[in-house]
Amino acid sequence: MAIVVHHLNDSRSQRVLWLLEELGLPYEIVPYRRDPRTMLAPETLRRVHPLGKAPVVVDDGRVLAESGAIVEYLAERYGGTTLVPVRDSADWLRYRYWMHYAEGSAMPPLLLKLVFDRVEGARMPFFARPIARGIVARVRRGFVDPQLALHLDYLERELAARAWFTGDAFGAADIQMSFPIEAAAGRAGLDATRPSLWRWLERVQARPAYRRALERGGGYAYARPA
Known part of the structure; x- marks a missing residue:
């Protein structure tokens, strides 16, 4: 099953897409656009996560928020030592x-x-x-x-x-x-x-x-x- 990325334009979620491309993993994008006046994410993102912010990633039934936590999770779960150095080095x-x-x-x-x-x-x-x-x-x-x-x-x-x-x-x-x-x-x-x-x-x-x-x-x- 492909990883799902709830992606907001011009946001931290872009680096999650980049990481997934580096890892060669299949993924689907659910796109959102910022309000052109406020530059905030749309309210529809609150249906995915209570804070209404992107990125949010769904992987194997897990719903993950915070781009740093997502990058860490994906790199350590799927990247082996390719993108993450040997632990404690x-x-x-x-x-x-x-x-x-x-x-x-x-x-x-x-x-x-x-x-x-x-x-x-x-x-x-x-x-x-x-x-x-x-x-x-x-x-x-x-x-x-x-x-x-x-x-x-x-x-x-x-x-x-x-x-x-x-x-x-x-x-x-x-x-x-x-x-x-x-x-x-x-x-x-x-x-x-x-x-x-x-x-x-x-x-x-x-x-x-x-x-x-x-x-x-x-x-x-x-x-x-x-």
Whole structure:
């Protein structure tokens, strides 16, 4: 029986499709589209999971949510040692670290930037605009921008020392790390001035399985042209 992926456009579920392509597993997609005004997932996703978020994966009767948990489950159940290092090795410890770092440390400043960008562009009474924009500017300068630079510099140093996040071989941790790095390239200033990180992004997005997942998923705003 094929794995079912409840897939939301321009979301973390894209990396689940990519992982399934890397593993060569059969899967079916149930597609959902974001509300163009709010950019939120449709209410119909709540029928699948109470939080109404994607991805949600159904495999052998198991309903799985949270992209990190899904990537970990699929890679460890079906990937053998192809995408996951040998348990308790130094590379496995790095794998486990990056699997959690992606959402626990890398994404929060990116989400804050997204929120404050939307606040700045939101409709509001004219007299409130200078106050709101002043608050946004102070938070950006004092916290968000320094945190983004801190994390991007850290990732640049890590990838200057090794080809992939867990060492010399591509693995599931690279798939998990793709979303925050793609988001940073899309809205947080990541570019070729951080060459190791930029080359990593070019390599992952050139992988045949990545391109196949784009075709199956129906487009992805964070992907660079082939």
